[in-house]
Amino acid sequence: MSIIPSILECLTVPTPFNVGPIHIFWLKGEDGWTLVDTGPKTSDALSGIERFMQTHKFGFEDIARIVLTHQHVDHSGLAAVIAEKSGASILAHEGAVPYIERDSAFMNWHHEFFHRLYRENGVPEEMLSTVERFQEMMDMYADPAFVHGTLADGDELPGHPGWKVVYTPGHTQNHIALYCEEDGLMLSGDFLIQEISSNAFIEPALTREEERPKPLLVYRDTLCRIASMPIQRMLSAHGSEINDPKGLIQLRLQRQEERATRIAALLEEGPLTAFELSARLFPKVYKKEMPLTFSETLGHLDLLERTERVQRIVCDGIVRYQCQNK
Template identity: 30%
Template structure:
């Protein structure tokens, strides 16, 4: 029996994990969940749009004597393709209400105006961060998304969920950082949380730079820190994450993740004090060959930490010839 299935047979609401073991993103598995609410099922996240994920969901439904017709709602922790992938296929089977954070709406619906704004956001961002031509591949992907927007758009109403809302006896908390629209679902009675990608055991979670709906850069690392603190403060027994194993030491794990972020801040500050001032150069000095291998993730990390250090008054920046240069503030 799957570990998660065994652990949750004693709650008054059965949780049936749908786990697809994979090397997608080196996270080990893609997890999504069927929650039995008594008479119907709630699907929390929807895996990747792949035959393997689809077969895994169908198999789990069959194991519990159910079909897609028994799914009454879909709740998304965020819009990423490995969490919302099967939603279009499920909607082809029947009209199922989809719930997500408001910031997920233009992303799931592939809103062309939003996507065009996002492309220009990254063009400006990478230019001002001294990245040269490194963003070219990212721009091509974003341009392709704009061209395919009509095909990619989720064609259904997305019902908004925000901090303080409740649905199916689950309390909604906002946990952004990895993505602006990240939310988690807390079952206080049974003391478990569907936590998406806010924290994973044995894998890092990237705080991803992105614009808000008005085109302003979001403080991803600051948001991730606050989300980890929020998760740490939950009175719960187990987190059911979007990847890897369930988490039963969420306080210790969150503290470990925050400490790792602190160490990264110190190292970046040391690089700046040592004379590396341009963000792209800081990224290359910090990550070496990874800078070229996973450029968007690396720049997100560095920019997010620079934003955090600036918000803490530890660094400042000036623009020279269209490129930001960072300086360490004196530490009296």
């Protein structure tokens, strides 16, 4: 008999972001409730959580732990507030810790990394303020929160026998999902969303000594790995339930190849920077959504490089890409 209906609840709260509302999940376990993601630090999200608890007749003190699928503020923003009210522990992947705790040394490195990366890939100086706006957005929609413990691939979720942690990097390099094999059900966070493709965001490595992660390549590898699992359905953090995960994964992989092919065609005209390509691919939004469109473009250039369809050329500190046969 399935154990899911008796212990799993979903709450949808609004966010101020283009992605729309977020689903946060509640698991009732052996020692209380586990909250999977929290929503952003807004009064609407907190009110929604408080109303949910009133409806289900429990309080903050009954929350045993908060599990964060990744560090983005629509998922982690209220973690500090709820932990303070409840005494709950906060758990996340180790790679998310410096973001969630807002480690000052890491955040300085984060900003330095993006200033350099954007400059060398042709982003105009007047658009580099995007880096500072990222910090402002984090400060507005999330408080720094202490992470009490980390979760790794294959770990059993504390308090919930039968639930396992699955490491699902790509959207971020610290993304995790939760999987109940008995029911073939995954709480997939932003790993896979029915209505929209999950952007594989460019991020710095955790230390200056490591090479830049290539998130789209990592994401594609993760998609293939997850497609091999006997997952029957996914409950994402956004949008509707996914009832054919394997089919959706194949569609996402195909669309990525199609975009890569389109970029290769644009490079037939001559060498271009990642920023110039993003302007051609996303002419209506590349300025307003620069970090997103830049990540999307550079990720596909990484894919084209791996398959030896394009090559990098560097002149005067600026990176451009050209077709391999040029």
